Amino acid sequence: QVQLQESGPGLVKPSETLSLTCTVSGGSVSSGHYYWSWIRQPPGKGLEWIGYIHYSGTTTYIPSLKSRLTISLDTSKNQFSLKLSSVTAADTAVYYCARASVSGSYHLAYWGQGTLVTVSS
Amino acid sequence: DIQMTQSPSSLSASVGDRVTITCRPSQTISNYLNWYQQKPGKAPQVLIYGASSLQSGVPSRFSGSGSGTDFTLTISSLQPEDFATYYCQQTYSIPWTFGQGTKVEIK
Numbered sequence: 001q002v003q004l005q006e007s008g009p010g011l012v013k014p015s016e017t018l019s020l021t022c023t024v025s026g027g028s029v030s031s032g033h034y035y036w037s038w039i040r041q042p043p044g045k046g047l048e049w050i051g052y053i054h055y056s057g058t059t060t061y062i063p064s065l066k067s068r069l070t071i072s073l074d075t076s077k078n079q080f081s082l083k084l085s086s087v088t089a090a091d092t093a094v095y096y097c098a099r100a101s102v103s104g105s106y107h108l109a110y111w112g113q114g115t116l117v118t119v120s121s
Numbered sequence: 122d123i124q125m126t127q128s129p130s131s132l133s134a135s136v137g138d139r140v141t142i143t144c145r146p147s148q149t150i151s152n153y154l155n156w157y158q159q160k161p162g163k164a165p166q167v168l169i170y171g172a173s174s175l176q177s178g179v180p181s182r183f184s185g186s187g188s189g190t191d192f193t194l195t196i197s198s199l200q201p202e203d204f205a206t207y208y209c210q211q212t213y214s215i216p217w218t219f220g221q222g223t224k225v226e227i228k
Contacts, residue, residue, distance in 0.1 A: 046222050047165065047222075049219065062215075096164055098164075104171060105153050105174075111166070
């Protein structure tokens with residue numbers, strides 16, 4: 001059974017960089033069959049897809065965050081990561097990592113439990 | 122970006138009721154439409170993918186239909202564990218976008 005687990009600081013100061021890691025078990029980030037994705041949800045609000053990375057190194061980001069966002073892969077640790085720079089209070093959210101298949105409808109079939117990141121001084 | 126509009130935003134229903142939620146994208150998305158259920162404090166779980174395919178392990182009372190610009194999620198007989206928020210998502214074009222959610226509450 002595939003499992004994903006987010007980790008990282010729960011509090012980040014404004015203007016600093018938010019860094020999160022997603023550790024994958026029961027599957028390999030080296031598989032070319034999946035997009036390894038990040039989604040966020042501000043408190044009390046809806047879901048926002050942020051971006052994904054493929055084993056090939058291809059990344060795709062939501063345009064509104066593209067200038068501040070980097071998603072990377074560490075195959076040696078079976079992890080993928082998110083870095084969001086110059087954060088503001090608007091980046092406060094629960095951040096989820098998830099896996100989507102590269103074929104079919106790209107649905108997000110496996111999700112981490114989510115981690116709340118608060119941006120505050 | 123493709124805007125996803127769900128209706129209603131919330132509804133109250135009783136156990137055993139038939140519930141229908143609609144999702145309308147701002148442009149055609151073929152059948153690249155997925156439905157998720159989210160309970161408070163939990164990650165979303167996919168129910169339906171490709172507009173009408175039932176995810177493995179999801180009860181058969183959930184069904185999806187539609188294509189193009191008009192999609193529906195139906196719960197044939199609402200159960201206590203179905204009270205949650207439901208989201209549609211399009212994966213037809215980047216950025217993938219979600220509807221605003223439909224909260225299903227107990228009447």
